[in-house]
């Protein structure tokens with residue numbers, strides 16, 4: 207029986223040969239040690255907002271470039287997905303005043319801010335593009351609800367490339383572009399979005415919040431907040447299927463990706479990349495290496511037909527108990 211630490215250099219592969227990628231979520235350079243130690247195959251989510259929150263001013267292009275470059279270089283050929291600024295909602299900046307909003311999570315946040323403040327957006331995109339010359343860098347937009355937003359963001363990215371080219375700066379011309387799947391709007395229009403992105407990354411924290419209309423941070427409604435709700439699971443399945451139909455990669459970077467209870471179902475649904483807190487990787491990997499993809503496909507179809515979250519939870523507990531028996 208293999209100990210967790212010994213799994214570091216083994217692939218996340220089911221007993222019948224289905225290979226998935228296990229990546230880490232980071233919020234800065236300091237997290238890279240744990241990425242390495244836990245054998246992550248890359249960074250599936252770099253939450254860049256902390257760079258902005260820990261500063262006393264909007265970080266300049268050079269300040270951002272230095273950080274993104276360091277991450278890209280230290281990953282030594284492994285990919286990093288850099289998410290553009292995701293503030294607003296519950297995340298403030300000390301040097302920027304957000305007007306008080308009735309519903310901040312439905313308000314001026316993330317990509318909405320960036321598309322209104324193109325100057326701020328461009329500074330970040332230029333830094334990301336330039337870091338792309340030093341490693342495998344991908345860019346990802348948060349809180350998308352419409353193709354207009356995606357197309358506008360891509361247009362601004364193209365403008366940045368043209369500027370950098372004119373200035374003679376080196377950058378990644380063919381950077382891969384993805385979006386976070388955090389809203390029911392993207393789930394419902396999944397096929398359309400899939401044609402215009404290189405990858406999806408399912409943000410189950412917000413997707414659960416917006417699908418169930420339950421505040422993710424409110425203790426009083428915490429009992430209602432459940433990513434194993436059949437509506438959320440079916441949304442996830444819909445996104446994975448739309449990705450694969452368009453031959454794109456389906457990733458997940460919300461907390462559910464590191465949830466033991468969800469792993470058998472996510473494997474069975476065909477998720478390609480799981481990105482989570484690096485510390486969770488060994489345990490998820492160990493579990494995946496004990497599962498059969500064919501079996502999980504059958505279980506996932508069953509779970510997707512269930513009526514309630516509690517039915518799903520009872521079902522996955524049964525799956526997990528039988529898989530831990532087989533490990534003994």
Ligand code: PEP
Pocket residue numbers: 251253292388408409410411412413459460461
């Ligand atoms: C998510 O919403 O699932 C996500 C990964 O983004 P964040 O938790 O930073 O909102």
Ligand code: MG
Pocket residue numbers: 348388409411412
């Ligand atoms: Mg989110």
